[in-house]
Every structure is written in C-alpha cells, then in structure tokens.
Amino acid sequence: MGLCAIIADDHPMCREAARVALSLVAPDADVIQAGSLGEVLSETRSVDLVILDLGLPDSRGIASLIDVARDRPSTPILIVSGTDRPDAEARAAANGAAGFVSKAAPIDTLVSAIRTVADGGTHFTPGLEPAAPDGTEKRLSTLTPAEARVLRAMRNGDLNKQIAYELGLSEITIKQHVKAILRKLDVVNRTQAILMLHDVHP
Known part of the structure; x- marks a missing residue:
C-alpha cells in the first residue's frame, strides 16, 4: 500500500x-482533501502524513496544529503557511509539527519538505530554535479531543444544549466537559x- x-x-x-508536489514524491499516494479542521478531525482513516495550512476557517493558527497533533500523535504534520508572523515556524516546531514551508516558497522546496517529513525526518530553516510553547499553548494541549471539540463549538456562542445536539452527546456530558475546560x-x-483560542492565532 x-x-x-x-x-x-x-x-x-x-x-x-500540494497534491502535485506530493505526487512528485509518491505518484501512487492516496490523497484525502480537507477544507476545514473539522474535516481533518472527522477523518477516521489511518494516514502517513498531514499537510496542514494554519489558516483554516474553523480553527486558525497554532490551535489547529495542536488539535491535529493531539488527534494523530504518531502522524507527521507538515505545515504549509501563508502567515507573515516571524515566529510562526518556531511555534509550529514547538507544538508538534515535523516541518514548515512558507506558501511563498518555490514548489521544489515543498517537494523536498514532503519527501523529508514522509521519510520520518524534519524540515525547518537550518538553525531554527523551536519556541518554547507559551502558557496558553501548553494549557490548550492538555485538553482531550472531546474537550477540544466542545471548546471549538463554544466559540460559535452555542449553548450547552446546542453543543450537545451538534456533537451527539448529552447535555450533562457537555457541562462536564465545559467544567474540565475551564479548570485546565x-x-x-x-x-x-474562547479568548485563549484567539491568543494562539499566528
């Protein structure tokens, strides 16, 4: 396979x-395309690589990386980002990414990064010092996948009853998750x- x-x-x-670049590394690759973080997290198939943009509409920035890394701890994640924030690469390295490529880079760079990360290596700017995760990032990384889903739903302003319906859980369970989220x-x-999610946007 x-x-x-x-x-x-x-x-x-x-x-x-990204698909074209991937095909130059692995012509027979099976590609799953996603336009949102929700699609990534709902995908149940085992994958060998995640190529992740940090500008997804439903969870922007480092928060999306934290969520994917939590959901797939053994899968390498290559960040392809259009952010101009100077510390974005260092923060990505500190929060579980295996590589980072700017969208302004030539496609040869993306091909090289995909090849390296897919083979188990890392692709960052030479000499990069990963940034120490800040307090917000550390606390967000302690949430369970279920708690992270509830937090993202909270950001939409939904009540517990609405979140319970959306996630297929009981209202009591949602209340327990919210309590755990506030504590963590x-x-x-x-x-x-909710404001903490905004704090980790690059």
Missing part, C-alpha cells in the same frame, strides 16, 4: 499545488476560554 496523506487547506488551488485552561468563564 502506498502513502496516504491528508491535505488540509481551505483554498482549492493551494490543495492542488485556568479561566473562570466561557468567554475567557
């Missing part, structure tokens, strides 16, 4: 560019928890 990869980007043209993030209310 050949390599299986998820390409996650909300721009079809960017997904196609060391905040006193839902608004503060």
